[in-house]
Amino acid sequence: MANAYYEKIARINLTTGEIKVEKLDLDLARKFIGGRGLGTKMLYDEGVATVDPLSPENKLIYITGPMTGAAAPSTGRYMVVTKSPLTGMIACSNSGGIWGAKLKYAGWDAIIVEGQAPEWTYISIDDDKIELLDAREYLGMLSEATDVTLKEKHGSDASVLNIGPAGEKQVLMAAIMNDKDRAAGRSGVGAVMGSKKLKAIVVKCSRKTLDVIADEEALKEATKKALTVLRENPVTSSGLRQLGTAILVNIVNNVGSLPTKNWQESYYEQAEDISGETLAEKYLVKAGACHRCPIACARVIDVNGRVTGGPEYEPLWAYGANCGNNDLNIIDECNMLCNEYGLDAISVPCTIAAAMELYQRGAIKEEDCAGVPLEWGSTKALVEWTKRIGNPETELDWLMSSGSARLCEHYGMPEVSMSVKKQEMPAYDARGIQGIGITYATSNRGGCHVRGYMISPEVLGLPQQLDRTVPDDKAAWAKTFQDLTAVIDSMGHCLFTSFAMGAQEYTDLLNAATGTHYTAEEVLEIGDRIYNIERMFNKAAGMKPEDDRLPKRLLQEPIVNGPSKGMVSQLPLTLPQYYEARGWVDAFPTDETLKKLGLDECIGK
Amino acid sequence: MIEVRLFATLRQGREKIIMLESETVSTVGDILRKLDIPTEEVSILLVNGFHKKTETPVQDGDIVALFPPVGGG
Ligand code: SF4
Numbered sequence: 001m002a003n004a005y006y007e008k009i010a011r012i013n014l015t016t017g018e019i020k021v022e023k024l025d026l027d028l029a030r031k032f033i034g035g036r037g038l039g040t041k042m043l044y045d046e047g048v049a050t051v052d053p054l055s056p057e058n059k060l061i062y063i064t065g066p067m068t069g070a071a072a073p074s075t076g077r078y079m080v081v082t083k084s085p086l087t088g089m090i091a092c093s094n095s096g097g098i099w100g101a102k103l104k105y106a107g108w109d110a111i112i113v114e115g116q117a118p119e120w121t122y123i124s125i126d127d128d129k130i131e132l133l134d135a136r137e138y139l140g141m142l143s144e145a146t147d148v149t150l151k152e153k154h155g156s157d158a159s160v161l162n163i164g165p166a167g168e169k170q171v172l173m174a175a176i177m178n179d180k181d182r183a184a185g186r187s188g189v190g191a192v193m194g195s196k197k198l199k200a201i202v203v204k205c206s207r208k209t210l211d212v213i214a215d216e217e218a219l220k221e222a223t224k225k226a227l228t229v230l231r232e233n234p235v236t237s238s239g240l241r242q243l244g245t246a247i248l249v250n251i252v253n254n255v256g257s258l259p260t261k262n263w264q265e266s267y268y269e270q271a272e273d274i275s276g277e278t279l280a281e282k283y284l285v286k287a288g289a290c291h292r293c294p295i296a297c298a299r300v301i302d303v304n305g306r307v308t309g310g311p312e313y314e315p316l317w318a319y320g321a322n323c324g325n326n327d328l329n330i331i332d333e334c335n336m337l338c339n340e341y342g343l344d345a346i347s348v349p350c351t352i353a354a355a356m357e358l359y360q361r362g363a364i365k366e367e368d369c370a371g372v373p374l375e376w377g378s379t380k381a382l383v384e385w386t387k388r389i390g391n392p393e394t395e396l397d398w399l400m401s402s403g404s405a406r407l408c409e410h411y412g413m414p415e416v417s418m419s420v421k422k423q424e425m426p427a428y429d430a431r432g433i434q435g436i437g438i439t440y441a442t443s444n445r446g447g448c449h450v451r452g453y454m455i456s457p458e459v460l461g462l463p464q465q466l467d468r469t470v471p472d473d474k475a476a477w478a479k480t481f482q483d484l485t486a487v488i489d490s491m492g493h494c495l496f497t498s499f500a501m502g503a504q505e506y507t508d509l510l511n512a513a514t515g516t517h518y519t520a521e522e523v524l525e526i527g528d529r530i531y532n533i534e535r536m537f538n539k540a541a542g543m544k545p546e547d548d549r550l551p552k553r554l555l556q557e558p559i560v561n562g563p564s565k566g567m568v569s570q571l572p573l574t575l576p577q578y579y580e581a582r583g584w585v586d587a588f589p590t591d592e593t594l595k596k597l598g599l600d601e602c603i604g605k
Numbered sequence: 606m607i608e609v610r611l612f613a614t615l616r617q618g619r620e621k622i623i624m625l626e627s628e629t630v631s632t633v634g635d636i637l638r639k640l641d642i643p644t645e646e647v648s649i650l651l652v653n654g655f656h657k658k659t660e661t662p663v664q665d666g667d668i669v670a671l672f673p674p675v676g677g678g
Pocket of ligand 1 (some may be wrong): 074075076096097288289290291293294295296297298494495496497
């Protein structure tokens with residue numbers, strides 16, 4: 001019976017060139033949905049948690065969800081699941097565009113890439129036909145040029161995923177790009193691709209729709225309801241289309257939680273200059289959208305005469321306030337450079353910010369900087385150091401390209417790195433917004449906001465307004481947000497649908513497409529299971545309880561300026577509450593919790 | 606004086622920052638009426654950086670920031 005899976009996985013061994021077709025384990029798919037959940041379970045079972053992330057033994061799983069490509073809202077998503085070279089723990093980076101949907105239309109739920117190619121290779125997928133082709137001539141090419149060139153070769157109906165020079169050089173903050181400006185950005189997944197000498201994956205498909213839906217009528221009905229909810233909500237109907245995520249610059253600044261100069265301050269006087277409003281006024285060409293997305297949050301902008309993808313809130317903040325820079329045109333340019341080199345546009349500017357603080361403190365000297373000193377707000381430094389991180393040559397280039405944690409450790413000032421599990425934290429100060437600190441500290445992939453977006457209730461008032469300044473109830477909220485997010489990521493929807501949609505809407509869509517009969521509670525329990533399997537992967541990879549932490553600055557140095565002046569994170573209070581809500585002791589699930597969640601195979605591990 | 610900051614679509618046809626004599630308004634609701642902003646168009650309402658309601662009193666020196674419904678991540 002049709003169930004929204006093609007029940008087919010390709011296992012591609014780049015060392016031997018062997019390509020095997022395997023059947024999807026449907027029971028496992030039911031238990032972990034797909035995408036992030038199923039991908040993590042598969043990676044766990046492959047036994048790679050202890051391997052060197054950049055060795056041929058690591059595996060790369062490109063995986064869709066059951067909803068990827070389905071006729072439902074915002075379903076263009078796929079995920080890259082692997083062991084992260086940045087954090088040494090689980091990586092799951094999610095991207096939109098259309099590549100994921102095409103992979104699914106070509107008939108594949110997932111592809112597992114293992115080994116290491118003897119020479120630079122790219123993979124071509126055309127429905128059932130998978131080939132390994134010579135990529136030597138594309139080596140060193142920027143991401144967009146690679147996209148264009150491979151499309152010229154394979155046809156304009158092809159969709160291209162690739163790494164830029166950063167991934168080729170195994171830069172620990174390298175992203176995987178697809179459809180030109182969409183990125184599986186975080187945790188250095190691009191470096192793993194580079195370590196396998198895999199430059200790109202081109203996908204073509206003859207299907208135009210997902211033709212294995214369990215109950216077409218029910219899906220139509222559930223989609224109609226979901227679309228109504230999205231249309232009636234002002235955020236998803238017009239807010240994100242008009243101003244994108246960039247709108248947050250002014251909001252977060254006005255609540256005194258916009259980290260400035262590497263989190264030394266939390267209110268940026270020049271925020272208006274780098275805001276969504278200013279971006280729209282000066283550079284916006286139009287809104288853009290991923291496959292089947294009615295929300296259209298993406299920005300298409302004009303950067304010095306070139307029409308290209310524009311910055312999200314995160315790079316606006318990271319290249320802006322966090323580096324003490326209010327030149328928006330430079331942020332646009334740096335964001336474009338991140339796309340071109342294939343870099344994480346959060347971790348890279350945050351590492352530059354950390355380096356600027358090291359420079360301010362005298363740890364990095366002017367003579368180390370090869371003519372481009374790391375001064376606060378220096379636009380030249382932002383552009384040049386982004387390029388250097390994307391294509392490192394000197395010793396300091398390489399140090400910078402390994403992320404802020406390793407950089408600051410090297411200079412004996414680990415506290416200057418504003419990271420969790422060696423991954424840089426995003427654009428919300430967890431001293432001024434208490435709940436987001438729980439998300440940062442406990443995120444299985446390190447510093448990240450989209451693993452439980454507490455900004456919704458604490459700042460945006462969705463689904464209800466919580467007091468951002470107090471720790472009360474935040475642990476339980478964070479857990480629920482984390483679990484629901486795990487479900488959305490696993491289904492293959494964009495997380496932004498959740499500004500309007502709730503657990504019931506997702507459950508209805510999932511049941512209609514896959515033929516299950518889950519209740520919303522059961523679906524949230526799957527989310528809980530996914531969060532726990534990620535945690536068990538991390539445990540196997542050597543994670544320690546003290547890795548669930550926040551940088552000392554957030555716990556011990558009160559905010560110095562703006563409306564949240566005087567606040568610190570109350571994580572020591574909320575973390576035990578969170579563990580209790582999860583059924584964890586010392587950061588890991590108890591045997592009882594594992595049993596309850598049906599993760600018996602992890603007991604005693 | 607009270608500083609009123611308007612954002613996103615609330616700026617259409619209005620200034621970004623409006624200074625009001627504190628004697629002329631006593632609550633956030635008064636400010637909305639004075640600026641002809643329908644309550645339902647405002648979803649985030651901050652006084653000195655903290656979320657408040659329309660009935661919240663305002664006084665000299667306050668900064669009031671108003672946003673329409675917005676999201677992001
Ligand atoms: S909301 Fe934005 S990121 Fe999400 S699918 Fe739509 S356009 Fe893409």
